[in-house]
Amino acid sequence: MAKRLGSQTVVFDKQPIILSGAAIVGKKEGDGPLARYFDDVVDDEYAGEKTFEAAESRILKDTFSKALEKSGKAAADINVILAGDLLNQSTAASYAFRDANTPFIGLFGACSTMSESLTIGSMLIDGGSADYAVCAASSHFCSAERQFRFPLEYGSQRTPTAQWTVTGSGAVILGKDGQGPRIVCATPGKIIDQGIKDANNMGAAMAPAACDTITSHLKDLGRSADDYDLILTGDLGSFGSSMLNDLMIKNGIDMKNKHKDCGTLIFDLEKQGVNCGGSGCGCSAAVFSTYIMNQFRQGALKRILFIATGALMSPTRSQQGESIPGVAHAVCIEA
């Protein structure tokens, strides 16, 4: 059984193994620096479907199939699917898996969904509730734009701190046995709201949550940033990342040399016109499931801390004058 350590960290006894990971992304992501790691690039923003919402479900479903294929497992081996997305009622995930004939637990953690699903999946496997689980998340630029911002063809400018919602999804297969990197512990994050109200500055809204979770994680385990090869945040973007590093220094932790962010890895910030970088559940899910898993296979990484960060933003609450709460969940993965 897992053991709780310090204020909020859970150390797993039967460490779940990441058997495989897969990601399918959109065209813009396919033009980015990580293109060669992704399993497929879908040029058509409708992915052959009639609506953007259906396209997102299609991409998520295909990513799941791809991850399953790479793991060598059959769909019948999977005990539970843990997935989520950004859409109202998490419809991208629920429609993607409506024919899966597998127990489904829908998650919402905004862009923190991938590490949220890894945390819960690991707990289920460690506790013996599941032998094999799928952890997945998705987002789609067009479905997110129409829900959170403006119609696609409406002419507007983005502020410099804005981020670009990634079209794509990532999925990993977790198992009780097999070959692959192991999830050794997890630190579920608290909701932290430092009063940021600007929906075009999600990085600033999420950075305090990431700071809180990382600080708690290190404190609970008595570790320093140097104990990790990489501290990978979800989608803080370039501005959120610099805020995180400033906040960490205020906490007496310098992790700048160890830190990278999925939002700045997935796009070329100079050339792709994405301002502060990528965002959306699919951003960290796709980067983690393919690029990072590849780095583990190459032996380039031995131990990382993966912290997907979510801005729990609701257009309704924002219009009512509320600030944006952030949440970040950390999982520690070892080769």
Place this chain on the structure above:
Amino acid sequence: MKKPISKHEYQKMVDKKAPGSHIARNIFAAFITGGIICSIGQVVLMIAENFGADKDTAAAVTSITMIFLGAFLTGINVYDEIAKFGGAGASVPITGFSNSIVSPAMEFKKEGYIMGVGAKMFLIAGPVLVYGIFASVVAGLLYFIWKQVV
């Protein structure tokens, strides 16, 4: 661990560090874009007058033409690119108003003609219409009172 920073302190940190907009570049782009759109409008007006239209008719023809151009460029996925460059220079002229109505109409067609196009068409232009009409009523009343007094 040191004591946590307050919301106020954090907001100050963010404001200090946040990259600002390129104001000079944006103003220049808006001036050029808005200028070109208005120049096209002026050409349409002069052509209409050349064909013998009176002042009111020529103005109406110009508005209709510019609204059509805005709608057309939105329909072929070009207007958002113009606005990305030109900012307010593209959204303030009547072509931008046209874009703000046509873009939701296109976007929400998937939800049907009643709850989609019909209900969402004025999603962005709605407030402009509400307060535009309200302001014109107020102006009309003031004008009426002024006329009575003078």
